[in-house]
Amino acid sequence: MLKNVVAVLLDGVHPFELGVVCEVFGLDRSDQGLPVYDFAVASAEGPTLSTHAGFTMTVAHGLERLEEADLIAVPAGENFAKRAFPEELLDALRRAVDRGARVLSVCNGVYVLGAAGLLDGRRCSSHWRYAKELAIEYPRARVEADVLYVEDGPVITSAGTAAGIDACLHIVRQEHGTQVANAIARRMVVPPHRDGGQAQYVERPVPISSCDTVGDVLVWMERHLDEEVTVEELAIRAHMSPRTFARRFQQETGTTPYRWVLRQRVLLAQQLLESTDETIDAIAGRAGFGTAAALRHQFLRTLGTTPNAYRRTFQGPTRVA
Template sequence: MHTVAVAVTDGMPVFEIAPPCAVFGIDRPDLVDPWYELRVCASPRAQVGGWLRADTPFELDALVTADTVIVPACHDSACPPGELVEAVRAAYDAGARVASICTGSFVLAEAGLLDGRRATTHWMHAQRMARDYPAVTVDPDVLYVDEGRVLSSAGKAAGIDLCIHMVRTDHGSAVANALARRLVVAPHRAGGQAQFIDAPVPEGPREDLGELLSWALANLDRPISVTDLARHSNISDRHLSRRFLAATGTTPLRWLLAQRVQRAQELLEHTDVPIERIAEQTGMGTAATLRRQFQRVVGTPPATYRRTFRGGQNPGRTP
C-alpha cells in the first residue's frame, strides 16, 4: 500500500491540509484496492488553524517512512520550522515523492529540493521566493509543477488539482476522473493553466461554454480549429478566445490538446488499440504527432505509458 504522509506544524491553514486528506485518506476499494494509507505527521502540540489540535501517533520524523510526503503552507513561510525542513529532506533522501501546497514550497526550497528545478507557489509570494532562493526557477503563473519526485502547487484550490494529478500519475486518468466526479471538482486542470485571470469579467450575461465543450469532446476525432469552435457558437474567433480564456484560464487550442491527450491516456490504459488508430480517434492525425504531443504533455512516450498501466505497475517509492 502506497503511504501518503501529510506534514503538519503549528498554525497551518485548515483548507490546505484538507485536500490531501480528502483525496488520499478515504478508502476507495471500488476504484483501486488497496487505495492509499494516509498518515498525518505532526509536531508535538501542533494546532491546525490555531484551534484544531492534530491528535496523531505520528511525529514529523515518521515522514521518512512514507512513499509520498505532502507539505501544506506553513504559518510563517519566511522561516520554515527547522525540524520540518530536516524531516522533508530525510524523506526525499530515503526515496519519497515530495509535494508542496501553496507556500509549503518554501520548505522544499529551504531543504534544497528545488535547487536547479522549476517550481511554483502562490502568486503573491512568488517574487519573494525567487529572491530568497535564486537557484530555483519560480513560475508564478501555473497551477502546479511536476518535476518527477518533487512537485509544487499554487494556493489552496490548486492543491486539489495537484493531488488528483498524483492519483492520475499513480493509477491512470480513468481512476482520477472517477475520483474527481466524487469530489465534484474538475477532472483535469492542467498544471500549466493560469493561477488567476488578471482581467475584468465582462459585464452582462455570458453564454455558457458547456454546450460548445460537449460538442468539441464528441468530435475529438476531427481536426477542430478555433474558427470551427467560433462558428459553432456563432461568434467571432477573437470573441471566442476571450470567452474561453475567461472561463477556462487557457486558450481553445491548448484546451483541445489537453482533451486529446487525456482521451489517448484512457485508450492506452484500457484498450489494445494500436497507436496509429489512437492517433486517428483523438484527432492527432498521425502516430508521430501523437507521440510528440503525448511526450510533451505527459512526459513519457505512449508505449511506455501503456506498459506501465496495462502491466499493473504503479509508480511508487523509489528504492
C-alpha cells in the first residue's frame, strides 16, 4: 500500500509540476476520510534551489529521504533535456526501483529517469515537444509521443503540466480505488479521470458553438452504457453524417467512440465492484459488457486483473464476490 511519497527536486524546478505532486499527495484530507501520505520534498542539489519562476526555495531533506519512499516523483525542471544530473540521485532512483518502489516523472522529469537507465526497454511519455529528442537521447526507450501518461512496471511517466495530475490520480485510483481518486479530484476541481492513452492535445478543444459539438452525445452515451449503439445511430443523435461525427468525436475527445465507451464501461464496473455487492453477472449487464466472461476479458486487458480480484482488493475478502 502506498504510504511514503517523496518529490525530489533539482535546481530550476518548475513550481507548477511540483505543486501537482504536493496537491495530490501532500495535503491532509483526513477530514473526508481520505488517505494521508507521509509526504516530503527532498533536494538533490543542496538545501537552497532556484525555480523556473525566478524565486528560490529551501528544502529540508536530502537524498536520504528517498531510501524508504514507496513513490518518488520527479517534477520538471529548467533545461532537463540538456543538463547532467547528480550521480547520487541516479543511484538512489535505481536502488529505489530495485527494492520495489515506484517512480513518477512529470513532463521533462522523464530525462532524469532516462539518465538513471530506468527507461531502457520500457514504454514512456513526456510532453510532445520533447518526444523526438527523448527518443534520440534514450534509443532503448519506447517513447509514446501523443499520450497523457504511461505506466510500465514501476515507472510512470507523464506528459506536460496537467497530465501530471492525471498520472497522480491514476496512482491513487490503483492504490485506493475510484471513489478516493474521484474525491481528491473534486477537491482539486479537475476531471476525475482521463485515460492515459488519451491524446495529449486535441485539434479543437473548445467547441465553436453549442450546435457544433459532441458534448450532448457524450452525456447520452454515459447514461446508456448498457446499450449497444452504432456510430451511425450516434451520428443521427448529433445531427451529423457518420463520417463527420467520427471526425469531430476524435477532435474533441482524442479517441474513438468505441474506445471511449469501452473505457467508461470499465470505469463503471470498477465503481460497482468497489461500492456494491452485486454479482459479477449483474455488473457486467449494467456496465454494458453483457456477460461476466466479456467483463473479465476487458478487465484483464485494461487493468491486468480480474473483477473478483479487483473487488477483493478494494472491499476485502468478507464482501460478496
